[in-house]
Structures are given as C-alpha cells and as structure tokens.
Amino acid sequence: MVTLDMVTLDTVAWDALRLSLWVAVWTTVIAVPLALWVAWILARREFWGKSLVSALVHLPLVLPPVVTGYVLLLIFSPSAPVGAALASVGLTLAFTWTGAVLAAIVMGFPLMVRAMRLAIEAVDPRLEDAAATLGASRAGVFTRVTLPLIAPGILAGAVMGFAKAMGEFGATITFVANIPGQTQTLPIAIWTALQIPGGEGAAAAMALLSCAVALGAVFISEALARRVATRIGSRT
Amino acid sequence: MKLRLRHRFDGFTLDLALEAGAGITALFGRSGAGKSTVINAVAGLLRPDEGHLEVEGEVLMDTARGLHVPPHKRRFGTVFQDARLFPHLSVAQNLDFGTRYAPRGSKIPREDVIDLLGLRALLERAPPTLSGGEKQRVALGRALLSAPRMLLMDEPLASLDATRKQEILPYLEHLRDGPLRLPILYVSHAVDEITRLADTLVLLKDGGITAQGPLRDVMSDPATVPLLGVRDAGSVLEAVVTGHAQDGLSTLKISAGLLHLPGVQAPVGAQLRIRIMAQDVMLASTRPDGLSAQNILPVTVETIRIGEGPGAAIALRAGTDRLLARITRRAVAQLQLTEGAQIYAVLKATAVAPINIGS
Numbered sequence: 251m252v253t254l255d256m257v258t259l260d261t262v263a264w265d266a267l268r269l270s271l272w273v274a275v276w277t278t279v280i281a282v283p284l285a286l287w288v289a290w291i292l293a294r295r296e297f298w299g300k301s302l303v304s305a306l307v308h309l310p311l312v313l314p315p316v317v318t319g320y321v322l323l324l325i326f327s328p329s330a331p332v333g334a335a336l337a338s339v340g341l342t343l344a345f346t347w348t349g350a351v352l353a354a355i356v357m358g359f360p361l362m363v364r365a366m367r368l369a370i371e372a373v374d375p376r377l378e379d380a381a382a383t384l385g386a387s388r389a390g391v392f393t394r395v396t397l398p399l400i401a402p403g404i405l406a407g408a409v410m411g412f413a414k415a416m417g418e419f420g421a422t423i424t425f426v427a428n429i430p431g432q433t434q435t436l437p438i439a440i441w442t443a444l445q446i447p448g449g450e451g452a453a454a455a456m457a458l459l460s461c462a463v464a465l466g467a468v469f470i471s472e473a474l475a476r477r478v479a480t481r482i483g484s485r486t
Numbered sequence: 487m488k489l490r491l492r493h494r495f496d497g498f499t500l501d502l503a504l505e506a507g508a509g510i511t512a513l514f515g516r517s518g519a520g521k522s523t524v525i526n527a528v529a530g531l532l533r534p535d536e537g538h539l540e541v542e543g544e545v546l547m548d549t550a551r552g553l554h555v556p557p558h559k560r561r562f563g564t565v566f567q568d569a570r571l572f573p574h575l576s577v578a579q580n581l582d583f584g585t586r587y588a589p590r591g592s593k594i595p596r597e598d599v600i601d602l603l604g605l606r607a608l609l610e611r612a613p614p615t616l617s618g619g620e621k622q623r624v625a626l627g628r629a630l631l632s633a634p635r636m637l638l639m640d641e642p643l644a645s646l647d648a649t650r651k652q653e654i655l656p657y658l659e660h661l662r663d664g665p666l667r668l669p670i671l672y673v674s675h676a677v678d679e680i681t682r683l684a685d686t687l688v689l690l691k692d693g694g695i696t697a698q699g700p701l702r703d704v705m706s707d708p709a710t711v712p713l714l715g716v717r718d719a720g721s722v723l724e725a726v727v728t729g730h731a732q733d734g735l736s737t738l739k740i741s742a743g744l745l746h747l748p749g750v751q752a753p754v755g756a757q758l759r760i761r762i763m764a765q766d767v768m769l770a771s772t773r774p775d776g777l778s779a780q781n782i783l784p785v786t787v788e789t790i791r792i793g794e795g796p797g798a799a800i801a802l803r804a805g806t807d808r809l810l811a812r813i814t815r816r817a818v819a820q821l822q823l824t825e826g827a828q829i830y831a832v833l834k835a836t837a838v839a840p841i842n843i844g845s
Binding site: 388 | 562
C-alpha cells in the first residue's frame with residue numbers, strides 16, 4: 251500500500267529524470283532529420299527494394315522490444331565487428347547513455363517516419379508544379395511550399411519520437427542494461443524500484459514525475475503547433 | 487513560341503507543331519485530346535518523348551540534344567483549371583509568391599494587377615474561403631506578377647459555372663486588349679470561350695492539329711463544322727454598334743450591311759465580336775419578302791461542303807466577311823446552289839445570343 255509520506259524523490263529519481271530528458275532530446279535532434287529524409291524517400295521516390303526499406307523501418311514496431319535490444323547488442327557490442335569499429339573511433343554504444351539514444355531512435359523511428367510520410371503524401375505535387383512555373387527552384391519550392399505544408403507532420407513526428415524516448419524500456423534495458431546514473435532511465439528506475447521491497451513509494455513518485463513530463467511535452471507541442479500554424483499563415 | 491511535340495500515351499500518340507505569337511492563341515480539343523499535355527510540355531512539367539521548344543530565339547527544350555530547361559527558368563506563367571493556390575498562404579502572400587521570383591526590372595506593378603483583377607477586397611482572405619471565380623482571378627494575378635514571357639492557361643474556366651465565367655471573361659479580354667498585351671496560350675474545350683477570346687485558333691483532334699489560323703478564318707471554314715460539332719460551328723465577325731432603337735433592337739454594322747440584334751449592351755461606337763451560329767443561318771435564292779426575320783444579307787456562295795449525314799456546310803462571302811451556314815443536302819439541291827451563286831442569307835434576330843457577343 252502506497253501512502254503519501256512514502257512518495258519522495260531521491261537522487262536516484264532525479265538522476266533518472268535528467269538522463270531520460272537528455273536521451274529524449276538527443277533522440278529527437280538526431281532522429282527528426284533522419285526520419286524526414288527516409289519519409290521523403292518512401293513517399294516520393296520509386297526504387298528497387300523500397301518495400302524492404304519500409305519493412306526494415308517498421309520492424310521495431312512489431313518485434314518484441316527485447317528482441318530489438320538483443321539485435322542491437324549483437325551488432326554494437328564491443329566484441330562485434332561494427333561495435334569494435336565504432337569503439338576504435340571512441341564511440342561505445344553498449345551499456346552507455348549513447349546506446350540508450352540509439353535504442354530510442356530505433357524504437358521511435360517507425361512512428362516518426364509514419365507521421366512525416368503521411369504529411370508528405372498529403373501534399374499535392376501539383377502545388378509544387380505551380381510554384382515551379384512561377385519561378386521557384388527546387389529548393390525554393392521545398393522551403394516555401396512543401397516544408398510549411400508538412401511542418402505539422404514533422405512536429406507530430408518529433409513529439410512522438412520524444413515521447414517514445416521518454417518511455418522506452420525493453421530495448422533500452424536489454425541493450426544498455428540498468429546502471430544508475432549512466433543508463434538507468436526513468437522507466438527503468440521505476441521498474442527497479444518496484445523490484446525492491448518497500449520501493450513502491452519511490453516508484454509512485456517517479457511515475458508522477460513521468461506523468462508531469464508527459465503533460466508538459468503535450469502542452470509544449472500544442473503551443474509549437476499553434477505557432478507553426480500562425481507562422482505559415484494557415485487559417486483553415 | 488514554336489513548339490514541336492511527339493509523345494506517346496496508352497492508346498494514342500500526340501504529334502504536333504504549333505506556333506503562338508502575340509494575342510491569344512486558343513488550342514481547342516475535346517477532353518482527352520492531349521491539350522493539357524501540350525501546356526505541361528511547354529511549362530516544362532512534362533518531358534515529352536520528342537520535342538523542341540523555342541521562344542524568342544531561345545531554345546528551352548530539345549530532346550534530340552537532351553536539353554530540358556527546368557520550369558522555374560522558363561518563365562511561362564501558368565494558370566491551371568484547379569487554380570492551385572497555396573493553402574498555407576493568404577491571397578496577398580500568394581500574389582507575393584509570384585513577385586518574389588520575377589526578374590528585376592520586368593516586374594508588373596503589384597497594385598496594377600490588384601486593380602486589374604479586382605483583388606483588393608480579397609487580399610487578407612485564405613484561399614479555401616474563396617469562390618471558384620475568385621480563386622482563378624488570384625491564380626491569374628499570381629501568374630502575371632511572376633512577369634512571364636507568355637501566359638499558359640489550361641482550361642481556366644472549365645470548373646466555373648456560367649455566371650462565374652462571365653465574371654472572368656472581361657478580365658481576360660482586358661489582358662488581351664489592354665496595355666500588357668501578354669501573349670497567351672489558352673487551352674479550352676468550350677467553343678464560346680474561344681470565339682470570344684482567341685485571335686488565333688488551333689484545332690486539336692486525334693493527337694494532331696487539323697486546322698490552325700486566324701480565328702475568323704478557321705471558324706468560317708466549312709471543314710471545321712465536323713470538328714467543332716454541328717451545334718457549336720459558326721462564323722465570327724467584327725461589328726460596330728451604330729444605334730439602339732426604342733424597341734430593344736440594336737443596329738450593328740458589319741462589312742455586308744446592317745444587323746438588327748437584341749440584347750446588345752455595348753454603347754454606340756463599340757467594336758464587338760459576334761458569333762453567328764451556322765445552324766441559325768437560312769439561305770434563300772431570291773430576296774425573301776414578308777418574312778419576320780430582321781436580317782437579310784446579300785451573299786455569294788464560296789464553298790459547299792457536303793457532309794456524311796444529311797447536312798451540308800456552306801461558306802458565304804458577305805462583304806469582306808465570311809459567314810457559315812449549315813443546311814440540309816436536300817436544300818442545296820432544291821436551291822440549286824453552286825459556288826459563285828448570288829443568294830441571300832437570313833438571320834433571325836435571336837440567332838446571335840448575348841453570350842456570343844463579346845466586346
């Protein structure tokens with residue numbers, strides 16, 4: 251039974267929150283341009299092996315997260331060729347916070363690509379043709395017509411990527427384990443607290459914190475969406 | 487502008503050579519004749535199988551050399567049937583989009599375009615709140631502000647009802663006759679638009695051009711009757727309003743004499759373009775007497791073209807103009823019509839409907 255006096259936040263909780271936010275921000279920053287690029291290719295280009303790329307992107311959505319984490323470990327552990335190559339240039343992914351970012355990117359990617367791809371597919375290419383006949387170069391068409399029209403989709407994708415990074419558990423704990431202060435994100439810390447007798451209070455406190463962050467993210471994204479809408483002059 | 491084009495579709499091949507100079511060149515063809523393909527190829531939005539495009543000595547497309555100047559460097563302002571206004575921009579911002587890319591020094595004053603097209607009240611509106619006619623006016627303004635060397639119009643009025651059409655046609659006429667004098671390639675399948683707007687008419691059928699020349703010549707050529715359809719064929723004449731009578735009829739002077747027509751709004755002295763439907767012209771071998779018809783003109787039979795059905799198309803010299811009449815083959819035999827015969831053309835006063843009287 252959890253009572254109010256048990257709900258306290260210790261350094262473990264604050265460390266976990268800080269790490270989760272850090273991981274989520276990096277995930278969003280790295281994954282948004284990448285997801286936009288992949289979404290563009292999937293929406294606009296026809297090439298051999300397109301369905302394979304699409305399947306690969308969407309795979310983490312249907313795989314058990316623990317399997318995704320295990321696959322990441324197989325590829326990026328320092329004993330594997332790719333992991334060893336990266337380690338030789340100073341980038342270790344397994345059991346580090348950077349690995350948590352990678353896991354969050356992989357897990358959030360399908361959601362981000364999907365949101366952005368739908369937005370790109372909703373843009374009428376005939377509008378882009380019209381812009382070109384008015385004298386806009388390809389870059390001009392993209393920045394002045396396409397980008398403003400898909401901005402809400404990009405924002406939605408970014409919010410999904412951020413939320414997924416804040417909540418990712420299975421792939422993360424499998425790939426980077428559970429090291430307090432280093433790889434122990436908020437969901438992992440909550441799970442850990444629940445494993446300890448008498449840890450319900452700490453778990454409840456962190457769960458509340460999680461809710462607060464989620465709510466804050468929703469509010470910020472709504473405000474951003476409004477700002478995007480006014481900036482691009484959409485009054486529909 | 488000189489265009490040669492060859493492009494294969496499923497089922498048919500478009501193969502044509504086209505020239506468009508000053509004024510409005512109208513490209514007429516039924517739906518699916520390949521009209522939009524011509525526009526897209528000129529604008530650079532489509533790479534034809536084979537083609538060559540030259541404007542003012544500058545080659546913009548030459549498939550033989552693999553040359554394809556991209557659309558944004560061609561400077562063909564294009565107005566599409568579906569307006570294609572940018573939904574995320576206001577009307578003013580849509581217009582500014584055109585101005586942004588216009589070459590320095592060749593800009594048309596923004597205020598002039600706004601006044602010419604009556605856009606001032608719409609500037610702050612969002613495109614989805616505009617009516618079809620308003621959208622097309624904005625699209626036209628946007629294209630003008632991009633300072634094009636030539637305007638391409640792809641069925642700009644096809645999605646509008648008759649009232650909205652009437653709302654836009656005067657603007658297009660002003661564009662043709664006003665100070666801008668911008669060459670326009672105008673694609674349409676509506677004969678009434680073309681007869682009102684075109685200076686040069688190009689008929690497109692089965693992937694090729696079947697007739698090409700000044701509007702009046704092409705329209706009064708008996709050979710165009712099957713191309714335009716029996717209902718739409720008719721000659722186009724220039725007329726000057728000389729008076730309005732109390733009973734509602736107006737007098738118009740044409741080269742062969744006077745016409746008395748109802749429903750003419752233009753003031754005395756105005757130059758009008760009138761269209762006389764071939765099926766509304768009757769022929770008489772002697773000057774008819776005791777007839778209710780108000781307009782009887784002495785004419786000379788120029789050519790007789792017997793159709794495949796029961797009809798015949800007759801070209802008539804009337805002063806310096808040419809009239810087109812569609813009568814039955816039986817009537818041709820009964821009147822013993824021969825080329826060169828002096829006869830009379832009879833027009834009912836209502837043969838010229840107001841929609842066919844353009845300014």
